[in-house]
Amino acid sequence: MLTAQRAKQAKRAKPAQRAGWPRAGRLIGGAIALALTLSSCASLQPGIPRSSEAPHTESVPKSLAAAHQKSDFPDVYAQQIDWRECTAADGLDAGLAGALDDVGVDTPAIRCGTVMAPFDWSDRKDADRIELAIVHIPSTGASPRGTLLGNPGGPGATGVDFMLGMPLSPDFGPVLADYDLLGFDPRGIGGSTPLNCDGAGSEIPAIQLGACVADNPIAHTMGTSQVARDMELLRSLMDAERLDYIGYSYGTMLGATYATIFPDQVGRMVLDSAENAEWASPIHHFDQAVAVANATVALATSCRTEYRDEVEVCPFVDEDSLLRVLGELNEDPLVASDGTRIDGDALQSYLTDTLYQSHYERGRALDRIALALFGDQDAIDEIGEMFAGEDGAIDLAMEVVTCHSFPIEPDIPGLLEHIRATGIPRLLGGPEISDDTLAPFVDLSCYALPESGLDITESFDAAEADPILVIGITGDHATPYQYAQELVTELGNATLLTLDGQGHAASYSDRSSCIDDAVTAYLVDGDLPKAGTICRDD
Numbered sequence: 001m002l003t004a005q006r007a008k009q010a011k012r013a014k015p016a017q018r019a020g021w022p023r024a025g026r027l028i029g030g031a032i033a034l035a036l037t038l039s040s041c042a043s044l045q046p047g048i049p050r051s052s053e054a055p056h057t058e059s060v061p062k063s064l065a066a067a068h069q070k071s072d073f074p075d076v077y078a079q080q081i082d083w084r085e086c087t088a089a090d091g092l093d094a095g096l097a098g099a100l101d102d103v104g105v106d107t108p109a110i111r112c113g114t115v116m117a118p119f120d121w122s123d124r125k126d127a128d129r130i131e132l133a134i135v136h137i138p139s140t141g142a143s144p145r146g147t148l149l150g151n152p153g154g155p156g157a158t159g160v161d162f163m164l165g166m167p168l169s170p171d172f173g174p175v176l177a178d179y180d181l182l183g184f185d186p187r188g189i190g191g192s193t194p195l196n197c198d199g200a201g202s203e204i205p206a207i208q209l210g211a212c213v214a215d216n217p218i219a220h221t222m223g224t225s226q227v228a229r230d231m232e233l234l235r236s237l238m239d240a241e242r243l244d245y246i247g248y249s250y251g252t253m254l255g256a257t258y259a260t261i262f263p264d265q266v267g268r269m270v271l272d273s274a275e276n277a278e279w280a281s282p283i284h285h286f287d288q289a290v291a292v293a294n295a296t297v298a299l300a301t302s303c304r305t306e307y308r309d310e311v312e313v314c315p316f317v318d319e320d321s322l323l324r325v326l327g328e329l330n331e332d333p334l335v336a337s338d339g340t341r342i343d344g345d346a347l348q349s350y351l352t353d354t355l356y357q358s359h360y361e362r363g364r365a366l367d368r369i370a371l372a373l374f375g376d377q378d379a380i381d382e383i384g385e386m387f388a389g390e391d392g393a394i395d396l397a398m399e400v401v402t403c404h405s406f407p408i409e410p411d412i413p414g415l416l417e418h419i420r421a422t423g424i425p426r427l428l429g430g431p432e433i434s435d436d437t438l439a440p441f442v443d444l445s446c447y448a449l450p451e452s453g454l455d456i457t458e459s460f461d462a463a464e465a466d467p468i469l470v471i472g473i474t475g476d477h478a479t480p481y482q483y484a485q486e487l488v489t490e491l492g493n494a495t496l497l498t499l500d501g502q503g504h505a506a507s508y509s510d511r512s513s514c515i516d517d518a519v520t521a522y523l524v525d526g527d528l529p530k531a532g533t534i535c536r537d538d
């Protein structure tokens with residue numbers, strides 16, 4: 001959801017770093033674009049030779065909005081999954097295996113595998129195939145009701161890692177007793193057929209993206225509707241009558257897209273920290289950047305009132321002191337022992353990343369910043385760990401997926417009117433509206449992808465599906481609350497569950513038993529909360 005130009009100011013939604021999720025560093029929140037290691041083991045399968053030219057796209061919007069038939073792709077629907085033992089390379093290392101054992105998972109029974117999927121679901125004549133990395137975690141119950149598919153968001157996060165860690169999430173036990181779990185790395189991501197981009201030696205977003213698309217045919221078919229069709233294939237191969245699903249952040253867009261294309265196949269679907277169909281639009285990018293900026297200022301300026309137990313000396317007392325510290329660090333950065341430089345932009349990124357943490361960890365981060373500003377080298381080094389080892393590698397997976405849903409008519413006049421009405425926060429260079437402050441949001445580099453704007457970009461429709469549970473957080477900086485409200489209206493058959501609080505990702509994140517109980521009741525018993533239900537943090 002980022003371009004390189006936009007990255008410092010408009011941080012797209014990412015999976016929260018939640019208690020119980022494996023290797024929080026793999027599910028990066030806040031300031032930096034996802035930097036996942038993309039496996040080179042998956043590749044295009046033999047078929048029609050694949051060039052780097054764009055596939056025919058004149059029928060993509062209509063064809064991706066309608067369900068395909070199994071008979072269109074008989075080979076992929078007839079395949080048998082070749083399951084194997086998972087290894088550390090799949091994310092199941094000894095530490096995680098031990099933790100899963102402790103919560104009752106039959107760890108030796110966890111299986112990994114790959115599934116063959118069409119390169120392009122919109123072209124049944126295209127014989128090329130890709131691979132999707134998957135993981136299956138057995139239920140702890142004797143008679144599970146089905147298989148729960150999950151996605152943590154990004155776009156660009158690995159669903160294999162996510163579902164391997166989900167059994168460790170607080171209060172998730174009743175769900176694990178009722179479902180097997182299935183995780184998958186979306187096309188172009190992680191262990192699936194990868195997207196490998198080097199940035200073409202340029203810092204210009206359009207050049208980076210154009211070179212990535214030219215060198216990676218998979219970029220043409222990484223849109224959300226293509227991944228939703230992959231999800232339908234997985235449902236069929238697992239012999240599930242309906243798709244039961246839990247998705248966070250961008251993962252809510254995968255769920256909503258699936259429900260739009262395959263309403264008859266929707267089972268129990270939870271969309272937590274939801275977006276709406278215009279999630280890739282410039283106005284949406286701006287709104288999220290404003291939410292992140294406001295939340296960052298609120299965090300910095302609430303030190304004395306909200307974090308007295310965790311912080312001895314507050315690094316900031318108000319917005320002015322925050323801006324002053326950031327400016328001073330841009331002139332004279334802190335330097336970690338390994339040489340990592342922490343300038344104002346880096347510290348702002350660190351603060352944004354902190355927004356994804358628990359209340360306790362937020363306080364600890366503020367205390368750490370204060371110590372670092374006083375010259376404590378250990379504190380400087382701890383902050384520097386977030387940025388250490390960055391080698392300038394480019395990961396454009398998030399950008400490529402986003403660009404498929406970037407509107408073909410981005411309504412720049414409407415964006416400018418919206419910005420004038422909303423105002424630009426000081427942390428984003430405001431309140432002055434100028435070319436410098438507007439530039440991060442008036443970015444048309446997505447047009448370097450020929451398929452830009454050819455996915456669902458305006459509204460979802462799941463009125464014919466079974467009821468869906470949508471969760472929104474009133475103070476969510478990553479996916480502002482109004483978008484969860486709008487998604488409920490778009491879907492047409494959904495219930496909104498609200499968490500009155502801050503942060504990102506509500507369910508099974510050790511924060512609200514009210515939310516967890518409501519989601520569990522829905523997933524296990526099919527009972528939706530009453531319309532208008534509002535929960536709070538424990």
